[in-house]
Amino acid sequence: MTGGRHGGAILRDFFFCGIVLNVYIRTDNLRYRKETLMPDDVDTLETKRSKLLEEFLSLGDLRPGSLTAVMRRCGKPSCHCAKRNDPGHDPQFRLTRRVAGKTVTETFPNPTALRKAQQEVTEFHRFQKLSQDLVALNEKICRLRPVEQQRGGWTEQEKKTLLRSIRK
């Protein structure tokens, strides 16, 4: 029983800290925005967004997947690769990716083909980073963008359309 009570106390303290912290951040944020209008206003963020979107145009061929090297052993008992601690034959490089829940594996016939794939995967990671940055920036813009003054409440039709779009 005492253990349970103790846990409750910790939880309460945790929530309390959370509330205090939340209030602190909010007041701090408000003050920050009043004092320095420039760094976080919508115009500045929109400029950043335009630059970010331009970077998307510089992306080359890209594709997802992870590259792995697989050690090969031919299986002949007389071969050096059969010895313990032998590095084996030249590693085989594979690109694996998930397609509809299944792992698809691709191997490369030569180093040039591998290098090409490496470049494409690197480019995919660049694309992912750019996408994450773009979403983060947009979230900031969405928060800061003021709601336009409108003529009051929803119409019945708007309500229906909205609810339908949310349920999808």
Ligand SMILES: [Zn+2]
């Ligand atoms: Zn061998």
